[in-house]
Amino acid sequence: MPHDHHDHDHDTPHSHTGMSPSGHPYRQDQDQPLTYWQNMEISIRELMIEKGIFTELEIMHAIDSMDSRSPADGAKVVARAWTDPEFNARLLADGSAASREMGFDIGAMRLIAVENTKTVHNVIVCTLCSCYPRNLLGLPPDWYKQRAYRSRVVKTPRAVLKEFGLTLPEDVTIRVHDSTADMRYIVIPARPQGTETLSEEALAALVSRDSMIGVALAVIPK
Amino acid sequence: MPLPLETAPFSVCPMDKKDSRRWHDMGGLDGAPIDMAEHDYALWEKRVDALLVLSTTKGFFTVDGLRRVIEDLGPAYYEKMSYYERWVHSVNQNLIEAGAYSLGELGAKMAEVAARGETYGDCAGCHDD
Numbered sequence: 001m002p003h004d005h006h007d008h009d010h011d012t013p014h015s016h017t018g019m020s021p022s023g024h025p026y027r028q029d030q031d032q033p034l035t036y037w038q039n040m041e042i043s044i045r046e047l048m049i050e051k052g053i054f055t056e057l058e059i060m061h062a063i064d065s066m067d068s069r070s071p072a073d074g075a076k077v078v079a080r081a082w083t084d085p086e087f088n089a090r091l092l093a094d095g096s097a098a099s100r101e102m103g104f105d106i107g108a109m110r111l112i113a114v115e116n117t118k119t120v121h122n123v124i125v126c127t128l129c130s131c132y133p134r135n136l137l138g139l140p141p142d143w144y145k146q147r148a149y150r151s152r153v154v155k156t157p158r159a160v161l162k163e164f165g166l167t168l169p170e171d172v173t174i175r176v177h178d179s180t181a182d183m184r185y186i187v188i189p190a191r192p193q194g195t196e197t198l199s200e201e202a203l204a205a206l207v208s209r210d211s212m213i214g215v216a217l218a219v220i221p222k
Numbered sequence: 223m224p225l226p227l228e229t230a231p232f233s234v235c236p237m238d239k240k241d242s243r244r245w246h247d248m249g250g251l252d253g254a255p256i257d258m259a260e261h262d263y264a265l266w267e268k269r270v271d272a273l274l275v276l277s278t279t280k281g282f283f284t285v286d287g288l289r290r291v292i293e294d295l296g297p298a299y300y301e302k303m304s305y306y307e308r309w310v311h312s313v314n315q316n317l318i319e320a321g322a323y324s325l326g327e328l329g330a331k332m333a334e335v336a337a338r339g340e341t342y343g344d345c346a347g348c349h350d351d
Contacts, residue, residue, distance in 0.1 A: 037307040043331040062272035127249025151253040181285040
């Protein structure tokens with residue numbers, strides 16, 4: 001979290017465009033006037049620490065483990081599924097167990113892997129809130145949590161995918177999976193053609209976050 | 223076998239009867255084009271997330287409790303508050319309900335925090351000074 005240090009100057013030489021090192025605009029942070037809700041966050045945290053219920057270290061560790069999760073974890077699972085048919089079968093049978101097998105802490109949620117084929121394309125959403133396979137992909141993108149995506153993708157998925165730049169042939173069936181707090185989905189994108197000789201590591205590099213949400217395909221190597 | 227609508231013993235929610243839905247229940251409705259802009263998370267937002275993770279891990283409440291309070295916000299507040307503002311409101315409500323601290327303790331703490339300075343940086347993390 002390179003933008004979370006106590007740097008009150010957003011126009012430092014390394015960020016002269018106003019973008020963070022990860023290429024995103026800075027969100028209002030600790031150099032803006034304190035808001036009511038930020039005050040509430042500080043107050044809850046300090047009360048819980050003063051009462052000995054949480055420790056500062058536990059809070060830091062929770063943030064660290066959140067920051068350590070990224071779509072690269074999911075991409076490794078996908079690349080393994082592409083190269084190891086037995087693993088792929090285990091992943092489709094029990095996404096949580098197969099991910100744990102690779103060392104990922106999936107927590108209590110049930111993870112369901114849905115596989116894209118030549119005839120079926122899968123997309124995930126949480127229409128009621130923002131459930132997302134965060135233990136495998138990290139925190140969701142902003143648009144995943146917004147009304148526009150949550151409302152429309154279940155009704156007009158083809159039009160929504162087009163907004164993401166993905167136009168699928170009419171004969172491809174689109175399945176939209178609505179997540180819940182206890183049951184979350186991950187899309188296993190189809191393996192691109194011409195990747196037969198690539199290593200598992202090279203394959204993982206073709207798998208984007210958006211392809212595991214289902215709003216993109218795996219990248220075709222040049 | 224599905225029950226005919228007129229005899230269904232529960233409230234049904236057909237797609238064309240939008241008024242019967244609560245605000246968070248938006249699947250299948252029409253909406254605006256998707257705003258693709260993405261932001262990095264601010265530190266205070268990550269801390270709210272951490273408060274939820276620790277609260278649920280330690281058994282104070284569940285994700286269902288988080289959702290209950292957010293879903294009870296109603297459209298005006300649901301749309302006006304940012305994502306993690308909704309979360310911190312709900313975490314607070316759930317922790318008070320669970321007896322972790324009282325509303326009075328929260329009010330006193332928030333007054334103390336506000337008196338520390340103008341910005342989040344001024345007010346966060348200097349409680350031991």
